[in-house]
Amino acid sequence: MMLKPVWIYLENGVFLEAKSFGFEGSKTGEIVFNTSMSGYQEIMSDPSYAGQFVVFTMPEIGIVGCNENDMESSTIYASGMLVRSLNETPSNFRSHETLPEFLKEYKSMGICDIDTRYLTKMIRDSGPKMMIASTEVSDLATLKAMLEKSPRIEDVNYIEKVSTPKSYLHVNGVWNPEAQTYNATPKRIGKKILAVDLGIKRNILNELCEVGLDVEVVPHDFSADDVIARYKKGDIHGLFLSNGPGDPLILKNEAAEISKLIEAKVPIFAICLGHQLLSIAHGYPTYKLKFGQHGGNHPVKNMKNNVVEITTQNHNYNVPDTICKVARITHVNLFDNTIEGLEYHDSPIFSVQHHPEASSGPHESKYIFQEFANRL
Incomplete structure (x- = not known):
């Protein structure tokens, strides 16, 4: 060539x-x-x-x-x-x-x-x-x-470019190496969530399905009022906020809608950009890291059990330490001591900065998806 x-x-x-x-x-x-x-x-x-x-x-x-x-x-x-x-x-x-x-x-x-x-x-x-x-x-x-x-x-709102234009159902589970295909019939636990697509990865959806959740993917410009109405009716049991590109501070409309969900106490789990948007919606703006964290070999300490997990990372922005006024730190990056996970006080909301769905690996943080299912 x-x-x-x-x-x-x-x-x-x-x-x-x-x-x-x-x-x-x-x-x-x-x-x-x-x-x-x-x-x-x-x-x-x-x-x-x-x-x-x-x-x-x-x-x-x-x-x-x-x-x-x-x-x-x-x-x-x-x-x-x-x-x-x-x-x-x-x-x-x-x-x-x-x-x-x-x-x-x-x-x-x-x-x-x-x-x-x-x-x-x-x-x-x-x-x-x-x-x-x-x-x-x-x-x-x-x-x-x-x-x-x-x-x-x-200066660019990349979410508008990468998010799905309309809602759809995701049904596949994780990759089955023996069958050389994705698990088409994962277990069901009778709980449904909405996954907000801010640039969502397919393996995140696979992991959510694998722990038994029914997953409906919705666009970035979702209506919080509609979500709250569905939650109160029992049509859905919680909401997931995905990863995605760009500067989270640009996403003012998304942050405003998330603020409504927080006030209504809708159960929420978020990864990466979603984790950052939760911080912004709580009134704590993100900041840009010197060179970001991108890789599949980043050690993160689980503050609940003191276990070190090797994780996949992909972010240039981070939540500030002042978030501790409204949340408890659950995970810390051992490379730079930045925040990697949060549980919000008196709220059914938690999030992580790293990627527990990591593909092709590591897989040491996959338990977080089961934790989300257990909380619903």
């Missing part, structure tokens, strides 16, 4: 040339790094990466190819991926297509033959940067001008 050149310009003035193996053209986005050793397809199809370029610290990418079953959503919302070394020939019986074919199919950029260690250290030291990558434009000044005219990630 002949790889075409691609030119990269970052807002701090860094200008690089590498090779392109995905979508050809020009794209802008925020550059972040991910430390996972596996699961590149799940990462790229995670809607939470909308508007971002992902630098993979794992140097060899493409080894297991790609397949339809490992998608976390219907497409790729990430601007692209940057890897040190591309493996064009996958070695995996589940592979249906190569990584370059996968990226081209979903119009996402692939960049290789680049020093990912340098980029990771740069992001670690000075934070994520807006960047532009192009297979068409090689002139630094032109790329700089194009980037300056592009919106920044904190």
